[in-house]
Amino acid sequence: MGEFKVHRVRFFNYVPSGIRCVAYNNQSNRLAVSRTDGTVEIYNLSANYFQEKFFPGHESRATEALCWAEGQRLFSAGLNGEIMEYDLQALNIKYAMDAFGGPIWSMAASPSGSQLLVGCEDGSVKLFQITPDKIQFERNFDRQKSKRHFSWGGRILSLSWHPSGTHIAAGSIDYISVFDVKSGSAVHKMIVDRQYMGVSKRKCIVWGVAFLSDGTIISVDSAGKVQFWDSATGTLVKSHLIANADVQSIAVADQEDSFVVGTAEGTVFHFQLVPVTSNSSEKQWVRTKPFQHHTHDVRTVAHSPTALISGGTDTHLVFRPLMEKVEVKNYDAALRKITFPHRCLISCSKKRQLLLFQFAHHLELWRLGSTVATGKNGDTLPLSKNADHLLHLKTKGPENIICSCISPCGSWIAYSTVSRFFLYRLNYEHDNISLKRVSKMPAFLRSALQILFSEDSTKLFVASNQGALHIVQLSGGSFKHLHAFQPQSGTVEAMCLLAVSPDGNWLAASGTSAGVHVYNVKQLKLHCTVPAYNFPVTAMAIAPNTNNLVIAHSDQQVFEYSIPDKQYTDWSRTVQKQGFHHLWLQRDTPITHISFHPKRPMHILLHDAYMFCIIDKSLPLPNDKTLLYNPFPPTNESDVIRRRTAHAFKISKIYKPLLFMDLLDERTLVAVERPLDDIIAQLPPPIKKKKFGT
């Protein structure tokens, strides 16, 4: 099949940000996740948990609360005191509005979805009305004097609406208040015990509250307690001590028969409402299952109808399915841990053997080493030259980098933040490298979602967040704007993925939901649109010579579409007719990169986080009875048997987690790995738990 020299790169020092909030939207089956750097990601749980959208972070916008309201509108609030709404079509922030209550710690949308409640640092609870295009401040709830401190009450750390919308519960430091929404006055104030394992702590922080329709309020606090309160009388009904550390989050199922809490020890506990005895109508809350999928604080939890969702400092997003709620064995039945973004953070200059790594606030440029030795499968070759760190490019300003790219010739680097687009020209003189920023970028190139250079590095393609695609001509040290493909009338959908044909004639662009558009770059017009498919595109590429567009979707289907013929190729039709191997379809990370072999037109190279695969279109497809992945080299079987058992999918699982893989030349691959241990080593130490003794 082929022997390659593989540059195995582990110096991409990428550490994902910790997860701060998750918000589950039952209507669209999507999950919004905010990270500590302010990034907000949208996962489509119906599309095989694909991360279909993201909003880049911002240094000053630590998101403390995230919620869906009015159906599919997403709001966040943070320590800068602002409430923000996200535009899920154009992938930008619609507006930010100061709540004037200091840092915001909590937010909750009313059961009807028309009102938004925020809890502020100064102890105020503010009610906002959601209008069709904005939010409007309505009023403050009565603030209460803290009896203990003879000052205004502490920050409001948690909020929950009664399902009828008449009352709310607000968790603060040392107490929980119940407000009447109509009058805005406090009905009850319930003091939370500070005692922690018999020792009085300085403060007891109510990290989370949940208001149930029967009037029960469930609170979780920093003393490790889960407590049940009667909101009618303001009394404590029941208390569970579940952790030696803070219980930081709570989420209740819509049916109110189950809820989930997360602790600072990394444990997630499932509570269920079960009958006291069988056939009895009297029910009580029982702690049923503990799960330990995290090493660090579980900062946030969510409860979908079929799964418990948790995230925290250890950066993993964990979906733990509730087996009793899962009816068919499909994607929903498996435990999922999502650690890496579902997009490419790495680009590569084949000509100069350079790798460009994208971090939140800087770029790194590395030159790969070389070797003159040869060896057999599995050998590690002695290096004649090690890899070099050439460049460390820091962004200016607080915004995170959205995307970046290095040109195939290695002479251009482009990247973009939310408000600025940067283009650099690189000059190589022997071992020295000089960098010159191309100034005076036009106003329309303010923010890009995706950047791509043509194969000959003469053209730059930019997908702007307004839905437009810009073509820029590069020559010498200057550039010229050639054309802008405007989005089709009426839509503002942003394009997230670009692919250009090696001959530079065709440009394919894909949005988050609609099909893939193919443009003719020579004639500067839309050539065709690939038929829409109901799963989002995770990666695409155009093959040399044939100009076949290969598209991978989040349901693990791969299509090949002939651009000149405007139709799917025969091979693609054959694949669809026979279907992929069941193990191929059961993979749980999306394909993030596709490339081709310059000398072997029948080969497609693609990879996800756990495997690298070469599809040889000339070989028969595997059926469900054949072994999809065979890690062992064939023994001395006769050619007949080998030909009979050989199939189109050649898979290697040596490199994992695999963030990037590409072909440098005919016989050389580059693989960028990011071992989980290296990420854990950079996280703050978890709460230490003794293994021995008391």
Next chain:
Amino acid sequence: MAALEEEFTLSSVVLSAGPEGLLGVEQSDKTDQFLVTDSGRTVILYKVSDQKPLGSWSVKQGQIITCPAVCNFQTGEYVVVHDNKLSAEVYRILSVQGTEPLVLFKEGAVRGLEALLADPQQKIETVISDEEVIKWTKFFVVFRHPVLIFITEKHGNYFAYVQMFNSRILTKYTLLLGQDENSVIKSFTASVDRKFISLMSLSSDGCIYETLIPIRPADPEKNQSLVKSLLLKAVVSGNARNGVALTALDQDHVAVLGSPLAASKECLSVWNIKFQTLQTSKELPQGTSGQLWYYGEHLFMLHGKSLTVIPYKCEVSSLAGALGKLKHSQDPGTHVVSHFVNWETPQGCGLGFQNSEQSRRILRRRKIEVSLQPEVPPSKQLLSTIMKDSEKHIEVEVRKFLALKQTPDFHTVIGDTVTGLLERCKAEPSFYPRNCLMQLIQTHVLSYSLCPDLMEIALKKKDVQLLQLCLQQFPDIPESVTCACLKIFLSIGDDSLQETDVNMESVFDYSINSVHDEKMEEQTEILQNGFNPEEDKCNNCDQELNKKPQDETKESTSCPVVQKRAALLNAILHSAYSETFLLPHLKDIPAQHITLFLKYLYFLYLKCSENATMTLPGIHPPTLNQIMDWICLLLDANFTVVVMMPEAKRLLINLYKLVKSQISVYSELNKIEVSFRELQKLNQEKNNRGLYSIEVLELF
């Protein structure tokens, strides 16, 4: 489970065994001593347990012993016949305990030894026909009546003669060989029952057949035929060169000597005839004379040139064990309850065959007997029995019912039976069918909630054996009852304990290898899971302890309670409980009993710490966790009381030191954990391939 133990040779002196082997091995009047008659001139009396001869006698040169020496149990004399010197040729002298020896002449006549010696020259009649030869004989006492059976052979036909000696009735039977007329019977053995002699024969085809011979014949005058039935197939190779021998060991087991395959070496094998399984076998590579004797618990045979004894034991075993050679695996952590009905429990099957002449029928015949009874369901009959009959009779009926395999309504009948018995117990204070109750508990179908009265009555009667059984069998005993049992177990006097027969399975006799133990302790003093009585930083305790250092070693090595009490306490340790419910009841136990129990637990703990696995020896010992939990429980419940008692002071100091040392061990472990983590990190770095490498990949 039947088992053969390690063999031993009785005498290094080579016996002058002829080609036919020994003349015989016979019992003497002492249980451990046996008379061995060789084929020459010598009779030797051996003491088997000492493995040495006690005495030997020889006849004059030129004379020859013609039948094996026997013991006259009535006089204690040994009788031997040399040169057939009597009025007619003697086939054998037969002697069993409790009756006078009989002399069987080769012509089939039988005489009492006394009568014969009184008139040695009397005329001996001929009983069997010409050319008929006696092949084998055996002498039984059935209901104090001597019964003699001998088998003769004439032209390939076999005849059995049963002589009721007292009534002088001789009955002759023809043994029908069945289809295979050519087979030759190689060896006989017989066991006796009230009505039948079960004659087992090993044929030349290698199979064992059984023939049932009635003791009291219906018509003594008529010549009757007996049919044999196949008992075991092909236990030995039919055409073996060497002799084969067969002997019954007990109701269910036979020992067979011979080669299992034509070519293989000779083997002694023990078969269970009830389940048709091979229980055990032993290879005898030097060959045998094809003779086998079985007395008491010893199998005698000539192995090579020397007389070899193989002790045979048949322990009470489970059905699973009897059905094949299954391993009895015992998980030390869990309470293993056998789920098989123990068929042999009423009497145990370790008894020698000779001793069990009472009615012990094999299952097949028992079934027949039951079917002959009027058509009343056995369960109904049992229930009616319970209400009126005597304890003895109830016991018999219950036993009968239990023997009848498990019927569909087995559980309910057992439940009803127990309830009935208990009701009657309450009504009649003198009525206490202990054996019945024990048997019923052992069916494993009862639980505390089914019959709460059972333990109440046992508590009232202070029947510790029954209580122990309940604790072992019932899964749902409330804590208050467990505690009541504990109270009795602690308070019952040692002398009354002696009379009881408690199950000692969970207790290991520590006194046996106490010497060894002490040695062990010295060596492992430093280990002991961190507990070292010597090492102490608490000055006060140190002084206290140094006063009586000898006392302490004594305390730690000798068990503070007697074995039987230990067994009872272990049953408590094994029982399930919930701390909250147990604690209030523990407070009611007198302080000196608490101290005793604590001392015992502490002793167990010390025993535990003697080995690396932290377990106690024995079949089903308490686990370390159980011991520690109970120490904590007792101290929690009674600390204020115990702390005031001067005699408990030493114990408390020891326990305090134990805890202290444990804490220091754990803190050390915590320290080590950090070091280990660093090592792990180093190891990871080593495994790390570094940040960059170029490798070769080939895809197939």
